[in-house]
Amino acid sequence: MKVGLFIPCYVDQFYPQVAVASLQLLEKLGVEVDYPLQQTCCGQPMANSGFASLATGCDALFARNFAGYDYIVSPSGSCVLHIKDHLQVPGQEAETTHIRNHIYELSEFLTDVLQVKELPARFPHKVGFHLGCHGQRGLQLAQMSELAAPAFSKPGYLLSLVQDLEVVPLSRPDECCGFGGSFCVTEEAVSAKMGQDRVADHQANGAEYIAGADVSCLMHLEGVLRRQKSPLQVIHLAQILNGQVDA
Template identity: 65%
Template sequence: MKVALFIPCYVDQFYPKAAIATLELLEKFGLEVSYPKNQTCCGQPMANSGFEHLTKGCNNLFVQNFLGYDYIVCPSGSCVMHIKDHLHTEENEAAAQDIRTKVYELTEFLVDVLKIEKLEASFPHKVGLHQSCHGQRGLKLSQMTELMAEPFSKPGHLLSMVNGLELVELDRKDECCGFGGTFCVTEEAVSVKMGKDRVLDHERNGAEYITAGDLSCLMHMEGILKRRGSKVKIIHIAEILNHHLS
């Protein structure tokens, strides 16, 4: 299968280790992964701010970069959801619609496509799992606790295979961290209060690390943790799934 790696701009600029871990993890499962070098922003920040009409260039470039692949894998639920729901182009709408069916968030791809049941990973730490809103409520990566339905978590399923990892039980499993893209800029006071509540839940339950599939959420919480002088660290789930003791 032809697999393309889609790396969001903020991951590329601020957290390249998560991108490298995603690539190495996919290659461990025997996949030949390509990285289209001309990729840039997917257009989500503009669309979420009410300027979707300005995303034409982003949409056209995305189609040019990722046309012809069997799967497109990305370590960011919010960017994946944007492409799944909003990618379109007047120049080649058929290609855009096809790409929308082939883009996957990393844990979704590992569980639903590769159907991974064993990992050669070790991470002997107490870890709190943050269920990002786009991933949980948009991509259905885990069950929402307000529903009277069978619980599941694709990220949690993968973390359960990691040797030595203890997944801590949180008081509020699917509470928003308050990032919300441009929300954290326009409503910074509310955003910060939500972020403080979120990290306190992890700290209160003994987490050494907070992990998630969205580095935007982790970046927001990392800023709060550092300002609090907390010892809790953030780490993308790809880095845990790819981690092994030397």
């Protein structure tokens, strides 16, 4: 298979180490990975704010960059969900349908497509896992706690393969962190309080790291932690699975 690596603009600009970890991890697992150099914003900020009509250029560019790959993989559930739900380019229905049906968030690609059974990674720390709302409720990467159904978590399964890592249970396992894209700008007080509550849950349960599959959520929580001068750190799932972080 040939995979196109989709790195959202905010990851590229603020957390390039997550992009590197994603690339290295996929290559370690034997995947042929290509990074289209002309890729940029997928258009999610405009669509989330009610201006999807202004993202047509983003749609067309995304289709040009990622048409022809067997799969497209990204370490950002929110951007993946945006493409799945909204990508359309007039006159390119076949190409955009293929992209929408073959784009995967990193953890679901590892579990559903590659069906990973082992990982050469070690992380001797207590980790609380935050799964963003897009991944939880949009991509269904894990069961929602309010549903009376068998529990599952694709990121949780992958973390179970990491040596010496202890996942700490949270009091509210799938609560929103309050980021919400433009929500944190238009409702900053509510957003900040939600972030503080999410951090407090991890702190109360003894986590050393807040891990996540969406850098946008982690960026929001990291801002709370910095203001509190807390020793608690944030880390993306790809960094742990890749084994590139210092133990």
